[in-house]
């Protein structure tokens with residue numbers, strides 16, 4: 087068997103602690119009535135930057151917006167009138183990434199989704215150990231979904247993490263499908279998404295999150311590309327970050343880079359209109375005893 091790359095466990099758990107504090111800050115802001123997605127994301131990212139670096143932009147997902155929306159100054163993402171919001175953030179210390187999320191409910195309908203997603207993550211955590219298959223994790227998630235009359239989202243899921251690599255190797259589904267086995271020494275993010283809709287997301291029309299694909303460009307976009315490569319490597323970054331750094335011309339250069347294939351644009355991911363999507367997530371370090379969560383997201387909404 088091939089030797090697994092040595093994980094810097096201290097760096098990973100340090101990233102986890104910083105992320106846990108950042109998520110707690112977001113929770114408190116929501117408790118105090120903050121309803122600007124942008125202000126919440128800015129507060130989360132500012133906290134992270136005090137201690138480490140974001141592994142990707144803070145995602146803010148009200149209601150049917152499942153994932154991949156990072157509010158911008160033009161699109162602040164108001165949460166007024168929403169039933170729930172998902173806050174999903176990441177921290178890295180020397181490339182060792184912690185990725186975690188909670189759902190904050192604004193009313194009873196939202197609470198149903200939030201509690202079910204939290205329960206699904208707990209059920210998944212019970213299954214995680216060396217030798218467990220990813221389908222076992224998906225089975226645990228889908229059984230909780232079924233019990234609550236909800237659908238697990240089939241085309242979203244957790245993922246293995248490696249140094250500076252947010253989506254490495256294994257995919258961890260929310261349904262009992264897929265090949266792959268958890269091994270000792272793996273880092274894996276597990277994120278049940280449960281829905282009142284179809285159980286499937288589709289690409290929306292806007293993209294606010296990007297990542298480097300091929301570090302090659304000519305002309306005016308070259309400077310931006312060099313900056314992206316130095317600052318973010320191939321980790322996802324926010325449109326907001328580069329626009330605030332370079333001004334609104336950065337948006338044009340960004341789209342030039344997307345068109346040429348140098349940069350990838352992540353579209354927002356949406357469930358069907360009228361539906362609600364709940365998500366809870368943490369990152370596990372798999373050791374011989376099971377999955378050790380690097381972020382305690384279970385404390386949010388704890389009974």
Ligand code: CO
Pocket residue numbers: 174175185186187275277367
């Ligand atoms: Co996440």
